[in-house]
Amino acid sequence: MQAEAIDGLIGEMVQALKTRLEVQQVKDPVMIGIHTGGVWLAERLHSQLAIQQPLGTLDISFYRDDFTRIGMNPKVKPSQIPFEVEDRHIILVDDVLQTGRTIRAAMNEIFDYGRPASIILATLVERSGRELPIQPSVVGVRPPLTNEQQITLTGPDPLKLIIGTSKQETRETS
């Protein structure tokens, strides 16, 4: 999927988030993006929603549930939450929701910064393959993918969605 189409999806997500915030009567939300694709997406949503507080970023490497199987991520980046989490309404942003394990890890990490009032999950892609009972509040697109297909967001500029049969292939195509 090309950049223009993704811009359109992001525009729809902005509208959906505005509606959601209004329904929940949230006046002053904060936003956190999950490295790496989630941060690219969050930068755009953060800007278009004109959120006052600076954008937070999370690298969930230290919270992964598969450390005892696959070890340390050599490209871990520092998490940065430049605002108080306690009692805040958080919009958590990731690029692709599949198993739900990344979001679980992200929520665990957020709670180590404080107890938020609520978390709204926004993902560009929601696909099949859930292993944990986690669902997004706002979604850009739900593509019909087989179990074998992988979808990857490349960026940061332009953003593109690549579909392949392996992560390797989606990276090579990008």
Add this chain to the structure above:
Amino acid sequence: MSKPNIQLDSQGRLKHFLTIDGLNRKMLTEILDTAESFTGVSERVVKKVPLLRGKTICNLFFENSTRTRTTFEVAAKRLSADVLNLNVSTSSTKKGETLLDTLRNLEAMHVDMFVIRHSDSGAAHFFATHAAPHISVINAGDGQHAHPTQAMLDMFTIRRHKQEFTGLRVAIVGDILHSRVARSQILALNTLGTSEVRVIAPRTLLPADLRTLGVHVFHDLEEGIRDVDVVIMLRLQKERMTGALLPSEHEYFQLYGLTEKRLKAAKPDAIVMHPGPINRGVEMDSQVADGPRSVILQQVSFGIAVRMAVMSIAMGTQAQGAAAR
């Protein structure tokens, strides 16, 4: 054919951390980068990550060192590991067999990682050689040989202040002869591409083979620290004052003690480091130790992040190895 590096697994990943020797720039940089991510953990409401939950780390100290043992303990606890602290009398471990017995007993307690300090050079290597395959060993200082995590926290502190190693001029001052820290620092600085490493010491405190490490040797402090970016002061063991190596504390301070006046020879933005604890009025005066250029307390804080990084990388290698088996 060169001897395989015991620190690395069959895939070339860091399994034990025993010495800087034999590790490349990429590996050292990976430790520093990972430590960077861990620095934020200590500033949060919950100062813990769940990475090593369920793992047991044994701090095995055959030689006293409250500061080093404490920072290893804090690092392990911030990774959510369970920690055993054992202070073992040196007298009971003179023989290799006894050390091996100690190892076997601790292995039976299902320890996943040993952090070992010993007065004999090579003790950590001995443990790494004989430990079960699923166990990692971290050297917390062995004899006059190596103290790699101290060197890496020093590198981390330097990088935080100076960003790059290339173009830097670093001076190490004091008892180079007996210092495991200095050896590890020199190896790390050279591996990371430091432009010039100087050592400054009296002739009696310099090892004979020093120049093979690629350093510039000075015997005059003011000459040696001229235009340097970093001054690393070493701790002087008081017992060496009474031997033939040095005349007196007073005379040592007169010649090699760092004062505000002498520090003027270094670059205006030079930082001053010390592994601690400081002998005030011997290695440096309090004005320097507590002054604006001192980063000594930062070294302690960064030590926790660097040790978290080393522990998690080594334990991660074990995990990957287990998955591959």
